[in-house]
Amino acid sequence: MKLLVLVIRRDLMLAMRRRADVLTTLFFFVMVVSLFPLGVGPEMDMLRKMAAGVLWVAALLSSMLSLGRLFATDYLDGTLEQMLLAPQSLSMLVLGKMIAHWMVSGLPLVLMAPVLGLQFDMSVQALGILIVGLLLGTPILSMIGAIGAALTLGLRGGGVLLSLLVLPLCIPVLIFGTGAVEAIANGQSVASHLSLLGAVLVLALVFTPWVTAQALRISME
């Protein structure tokens, strides 16, 4: 438990030292979302329909972008070796890194989303559901992404390979998240979508730290 707190504090501290990286993720998110109206054209009706999808895809892409750094820097400077030699549970340590990653790259997106949603003329209700969905979904992205990040450690072109591995696995999250917003727009119940997201989150919390720890041990050999 102490280890968990230590690791989270450490990663947050590192992120604060490099505030630029955090801002870049956020900025990337904003840019992707804002580029769309430019690429697609200014018809409000169409924009409103695609809003949730665009925001979710942008969130997925920008959390992917920051995933590359999750273990890579620790790997390059030898810190990861030391972590693997920690006399405590590696899964716990990995969980700490996942949580820190989410706080740095997921949470800001969630906080930013309402502002961007307004640009697309989303209703307040839909915005609310979008936020809840993102709040449940972005941690899953961080956790599934961590597996990919661990598997691709030290490989050339790791960043892109990482996306290739992780994006297909993240698709259910995307679909449930946008599905919820769609449902509210059509006046249906959102409970099922959100509870599925919640279930996936719990599953991920239980299994991904262990899987990632195994992946790290494999990659270190």
Add this chain to the structure above:
Amino acid sequence: MKLLVLVIRRDLMLAMRRRADVLTTLFFFVMVVSLFPLGVGPEMDMLRKMAAGVLWVAALLSSMLSLGRLFATDYLDGTLEQMLLAPQSLSMLVLGKMIAHWMVSGLPLVLMAPVLGLQFDMSVQALGILIVGLLLGTPILSMIGAIGAALTLGLRGGGVLLSLLVLPLCIPVLIFGTGAVEAIANGQSVASHLSLLGAVLVLALVFTPWVTAQALRISME
């Protein structure tokens, strides 16, 4: 000139050392494009309208993502120091790296785009214009991106500079590129859009290598 060929060959060799590397850039592009329908919904009419925009944004994103590697690895392992000490023109060397980057990450996208366009049910004419636009536009993305990549090296706040500088600079490319496709869909002439893209390409070819070289010298200090 020899230096140019040497550098291009070197970077291509590095990319080819892992066949997966080139392919994964491409897969990333495919994934991004395929994610959008998943987020937005499967209605063909809407998809056809957004097709060009989605393809262009995806091309922009995937060439941005692979830009991270353009100078960073050379910086970390000390090769960049040696390049700055090359007794030949640094601009030429930089141009070589840009060309290689485009061949590895831009060209495959252009070749892949028609297949993806079909998924969105684009017309053959629109596809043709899309390809020509991408062919003119993706080198510009590589070249402008290189400036950002050079500035992000080691500089504090460089990450933000990259996004702040590069994405806005790339927006005209995006707009001309999608504009051309839009024009053909509406039966207007595409010549003006494409010739503007061509003009930007020539400008970029002339100025960006030099600017990037200066940025590298600044970053190295």
Add this chain to the structure above:
Amino acid sequence: MLEVTKLACSRGDHRLFSGLSFRLEPGQILQVDGANGSGKTSLLRALCGFLMPDEGEISWGGISTAKMEEEFYAKILYLGHLNAIKDDLNALENLRIAAGISGCLLDEQQAVSALQRMGLRGRERLPTKVLSQGQRRRVALARLLVNQAKLWILDEPLTALDVGAVHLIETLLMEHLARQGMVIFTTHQPLQVPGLRTLSLS
């Protein structure tokens, strides 16, 4: 305590060593010797479990280390070619985090005095990226001062160190041995420690 029997390692198609056996008891120090590429680093990494040996057994107090996992990690301190310090953090933060991960929490005072003993007075609060190569190595080596591990596994600890620092490391090793610690290390520079045994990888 540490016992290696008939160990064989290979990398790629290349057999590095085979039939390697030795024992290390409390208070003993062993230098692994050999030319560049003879497999010193590989041996040390195999001891840590980073590298799966082809054959042979590594055991600690009679139990195979592969089975002990975390329990064994609590007994060792590994310092590799890489310094395992974060460029963006300062020496103090680096040391406290490294110690925390290896299981002993330090307060600021302990960390400062360890760094000062390593000759980093006045540099404790600079981000380590501005430090010189030797100063960075010293930050990494400061872990030796704040660790309860019994077995030190050091891969070329003297890299980039000046003469004064080399003497300091010699002193530290002797203190550790006097506490019944064990050391296995590699180096290409001569090191004066009484009771030093060498193991040659031809």
Add this chain to the structure above:
Amino acid sequence: MLEVTKLACSRGDHRLFSGLSFRLEPGQILQVDGANGSGKTSLLRALCGFLMPDEGEISWGGISTAKMEEEFYAKILYLGHLNAIKDDLNALENLRIAAGISGCLLDEQQAVSALQRMGLRGRERLPTKVLSQGQRRRVALARLLVNQAKLWILDEPLTALDVGAVHLIETLLMEHLARQGMVIFTTHQPLQVPGLRTLSLS
């Protein structure tokens, strides 16, 4: 040829050295000496133009090096703490590319024989990431054998090298001096080269 007058450098708030003056003529070799963090690396990087000095002048044949740019780069070979080799390429490719960038194209035969002289026989075609620390340094040092530069600027060239390789480097330095070359370098290990001068950064 190389003349440094009243050079002063500082990093952050920290003045490393000031009023540093020396000359280096063809056939001369200069060792920059000093404890960890005394500014040796900074001095060498200032010579290459990577670091702007606070005061003073660096000139080559009477012309300020800052003004010469590419012309000066053709005269020097710099080898820093980093090896400047690509992990994914093999030793041969690394050497040929490095030579090409510094302006002399090598054929395969020349590169192979340089690598073999550096003791990498049989390792020429392995990706350098699998090489040992010392072997990687040897790949970097092979550039010394295929370069026409007059002035060698070497920052701790002996890092990670075994005894045999250290002797080899001594020989290379002597050959270079005999060709009227110049060397300025740092190291914390003793190096036997006749005519060696030292410059101490206290």
Add this chain to the structure above:
Amino acid sequence: MAINWFKYAAPTNFYGLAGKLIPWFAGFSLVLFAAGMYIGFFVAPADAQQGEFYRIIFIHVPTSILSMVLYMVMAGYAALGLIFNTRLSAMMASAIAPTGALFAFISLWTGALWGKPMWGAWWVWDARLTSELILLFLYLGFISLHASIDDPRRADRASALLAIVGSVNVPIIYFSVKWWNTLHQGSTIKFSGTSMHVAMQQAMFTMLAALWLYALAVVLARVRSIILERERHTHWAQEVAA
């Protein structure tokens, strides 16, 4: 018949066994393929609504089904390899991947060819189509991860982990996509299999069997070459090669 399975878990023994089996699998596959083609093209009648075009299902359906089955088989082998550290299982997994990917690709390709006349579009974002596409991506991810790692042991273990995670995800993907789609679009034309002509069924099952055997033969052949490559420094491998 008592077969000593453990004997064949060793790559060297398996090499010989596979060598003996391949000609049989390949031969039967060819015969069945010819038979399936014959029934499909000459015995089965033209479809009432779809004319001659429907005959593409004789390729499309078997490849679709096999692409999914092969993924599970691959993940199973990967899990075995990871848990029991048997080298042969990992080799089997990496030998299956290209064939699985090929089938997924053919399924997409034939589906697209069929879709143009049937739906008027090459591609529709329907649940089955989308999850098949994602399956192809999973295969490609597996293959690229394996190809990106030089050390064979690490490559085997890393990609095995990925395959297992993927297999947990495949059902989630399938249902999520299905659900996502049915929520706002149910208009995709469905072709019900119940009213199928007997000859059509026969052709389809014959083709399925033929492609199964083809997959077996190809996978075994690929495993043999992987074994040879991995064991190239051993005596027996050099003897075999010579």
